[in-house]
Amino acid sequence: xAAMSIIECVPNISEGRxxxxxxRIASALRDIAGVRLLDVQSDAAHHRSVLTLAGEAGPLxxxxxxxxxxxxxxxxxxxxxxxxxxxxxxxxVPFVPIEGVTMEACVALAKDVAQEVAKRFGxxxxxxxxxxxxxxxxxxxxxxxxxxxxxxxxxQQSGWQPDFGPHKPHATAGATxxxxxxxxxAYNINLATNRLDVAKKIAAxxxxxxxxxxxxxxxxxxxxxxxxxxVSMNLTxxxxxxxxxxxxxxxREAARYGVNVLESEIVGLVPSAALMQAAEFYLQLEGFSxxxxxxxxxxxxx
Amino acid sequence: xAAMSIIECVPNISEGRxxxxxxRIASALRDIAGVRLLDVQSDAAHHRSVLTLAGEAGPLxxxxxxxxxxxxxxxxxxxxxxxxxxxxxxxxVPFVPIEGVTMEACVALAKDVAQEVAKRFGxxxxxxxxxxxxxxxxxxxxxxxxxxxxxxxxxQQSGWQPDFGPHKPHATAGATxxxxxxxxxAYNINLATNRLDVAKKIAAxxxxxxxxxxxxxxxxxxxxxxxxxxVSMNLTxxxxxxxxxxxxxxxREAARYGVNVLESEIVGLVPSAALMQAAEFYLQLEGFSxxxxxxxxxxxxx
Numbered sequence: 143x144a145a146m147s148i149i150e151c152v153p154n155i156s157e158g159r160x161x162x163x164x165x166r167i168a169s170a171l172r173d174i175a176g177v178r179l180l181d182v183q184s185d186a187a188h189h190r191s192v193l194t195l196a197g198e199a200g201p202l203x204x205x206x207x208x209x210x211x212x213x214x215x216x217x218x219x220x221x222x223x224x225x226x227x228x229x230x231x232x233x234x235v236p237f238v239p240i241e242g243v244t245m246e247a248c249v250a251l252a253k254d255v256a257q258e259v260a261k262r263f264g265x266x267x268x269x270x271x272x273x274x275x276x277x278x279x280x281x282x283x284x285x286x287x288x289x290x291x292x293x294x295x296x297x298q299q300s301g302w303q304p305d306f307g308p309h310k311p312h313a314t315a316g317a318t319x320x321x322x323x324x325x326x327x328a329y330n331i332n333l334a335t336n337r338l339d340v341a342k343k344i345a346a347x348x349x350x351x352x353x354x355x356x357x358x359x360x361x362x363x364x365x366x367x368x369x370x371x372x373v374s375m376n377l378t379x380x381x382x383x384x385x386x387x388x389x390x391x392x393x394r395e396a397a398r399y400g401v402n403v404l405e406s407e408i409v410g411l412v413p414s415a416a417l418m419q420a421a422e423f424y425l426q427l428e429g430f431s432x433x434x435x436x437x438x439x440x441x442x443x444x
Numbered sequence: 445x446a447a448m449s450i451i452e453c454v455p456n457i458s459e460g461r462x463x464x465x466x467x468r469i470a471s472a473l474r475d476i477a478g479v480r481l482l483d484v485q486s487d488a489a490h491h492r493s494v495l496t497l498a499g500e501a502g503p504l505x506x507x508x509x510x511x512x513x514x515x516x517x518x519x520x521x522x523x524x525x526x527x528x529x530x531x532x533x534x535x536x537v538p539f540v541p542i543e544g545v546t547m548e549a550c551v552a553l554a555k556d557v558a559q560e561v562a563k564r565f566g567x568x569x570x571x572x573x574x575x576x577x578x579x580x581x582x583x584x585x586x587x588x589x590x591x592x593x594x595x596x597x598x599x600q601q602s603g604w605q606p607d608f609g610p611h612k613p614h615a616t617a618g619a620t621x622x623x624x625x626x627x628x629x630a631y632n633i634n635l636a637t638n639r640l641d642v643a644k645k646i647a648a649x650x651x652x653x654x655x656x657x658x659x660x661x662x663x664x665x666x667x668x669x670x671x672x673x674x675v676s677m678n679l680t681x682x683x684x685x686x687x688x689x690x691x692x693x694x695x696r697e698a699a700r701y702g703v704n705v706l707e708s709e710i711v712g713l714v715p716s717a718a719l720m721q722a723a724e725f726y727l728q729l730e731g732f733s734x735x736x737x738x739x740x741x742x743x744x745x746x
Contacts, residue, residue, distance in 0.1 A: 196742050241739065385723075389726075389728075404728075405729070406730070407729065407732070410736065411741060414739045420722070424722060426708050427707070428707035428708070430710060434714055435715075437543065439482060439713060440482070
């Protein structure tokens with residue numbers, strides 16, 4: 143039995159206030175065979191919705207094209223104001239390898255979809271993260287800086303021509319960033335103290351931007367109602383910067399201040415492999431393989 | 445999307461020397477829709493083969509009935525001699541809950557299959573482990589004591605009437621134990637020492653039979669070629685006696701003798717939940733749920 147590959151796709155669209163529009167788009171995506179719509183989250187303040195899809199490459203491509211069709215008919219960015227930065231009606235489309243599929247395959251899918259979106263809808267597309275055509279385009283924040291209103295000028299600057307499509311924004315739909323990335327893990331560690339300075343110092347030591355681990359974004363914050371503090375993190379590549387290493391580092395750094403780790407928490411979803419890594423590390427498992435996980439064997443994966 | 449339930453079934457048959465017979469049986473099982481034959485292991489010295497099947501209750505029942513049909517046609521216990529204790533042509537049939545299914549459902553399946561086997565094939569059946577009709581029948585070793593040759597006399601003893609079928613063994617197929625149990629985990633911890641007495645003392649402290657954990661079978665042995673010793677275990681219920689607790693106990697007891705844990709190893713398959721438990725424990729994860737595992741969400745399971 144051939145292993146099924148699973149890719150996750152998490153498009154963000156610039157509509158978070160009209161439930162009817164979001165419901166119509168969701169319904170159109172549900173009709174596509176081979177794609178599962180796992181989640182829809184709308185945020186009115188951000189005026190933005192996040193859709194979570196899963197499937198194989200072919201059906202996901204059809205779903206993203208359908209999404210552009212629907213979103214472009216319903217959204218006019220000239221009238222869009224929200225708290226979240228955005229440059230497109232379909233603002234960003236990341237593909238994420240989950241199982242039985244490589245990052246390279248997700249990069250290829252991102253490029254294929256980007257080309258087709260530009261051709262069919264006349265929307266300029268930037269490739270980002272693992273699919274980026276230059277290091278300066280890896281970070282979504284850099285690609286999107288200036289937002290919809292600044293796009294026309296940005297596209298004339300050297301180095302900011304889009305990867306596909308016209309060199310000017312679409313009148314109502316702006317431009318889109320399409321790319322491939324590892325799954326994000328939202329991971330928090332709570333400290334048994336109310337000392338915010340300790341959480342902030344630990345966060346600074348952990349995050350890449352101030353010298354910490356390559357795939358960690360971190361900040362220290364207070365949980366006022368509980369009288370404790372938290373190191374709040376995004377782990378952007380759990381294979382290369384694993385959860386257990388981050389946890390052990392926080393525990394050690396906290397001890398330096400006489401502070402204990404109270405607990406940690408994973409917000410939202412986590413790939414099973416990220417937890418397997420931790421089990422393997424702490425149990426000092428030698429020669430362990432994902433093939434030994436009963437569920438993987440039962441499903442014919444690996 | 446309804447979650448699929450997965451039950452594992454691991455019948456042991458008393459034929460391990462004629463590859464043609466085992467292949468015919470395997471082939472008949474592969475033909476049953478809704479059942480996957482994951483593994484077949486034959487042992488000539490034991491004169492025994494272990495088959496690993498997976499599927500939902502209905503198809504597994506059909507598979508076990510087909511297995512009796514085939515095995516009874518090919519095996520005559522009167523001519524069977526091997527190193528492994530046995531009392532039946534189909535010696536033992538455990539059902540194991542893996543995913544989306546309770547132990548109670550596996551017990552019900554064991555009873556249903558046992559009744560049908562007795563009726564259709566005239567083979568007496570003992571229920572064992574979680575399906576046992578009395579505590580004295582829980583352990584397979586107790587049920588099987590006396591083996592095929594002692595069955596006729598045993599069935600006349602008070603307390604050893606079979607649960608289903610005639611009160612005398614089948615002339616060529618003996619009797620069968622059918623039951624339900626948790627998945628077994630074969631788990632070894634290697635110590636950085638050649639002191640066999642240390643491994644034996646730790647094993648004695650761990651195993652239920654000498655006062656240790658309820659669901660641990662353990663022994664100490666030497667790995668001569670590596671010059672180290674091993675605490676070799678079967679964990680018979682990882683939910684109630686989890687891997688991490690066993691590992692931490694061995695680490696602590698070894699330290700008492702000035703010995704370090706070198707590594708641990710899982711032999712064969714392990715349910716993903718057993719490793720998730722370890723990650724949850726060591727990372728001090730609060731409020732974590734299996735629903736947060738991406739793969740579970742993708743498959744529509746809990």
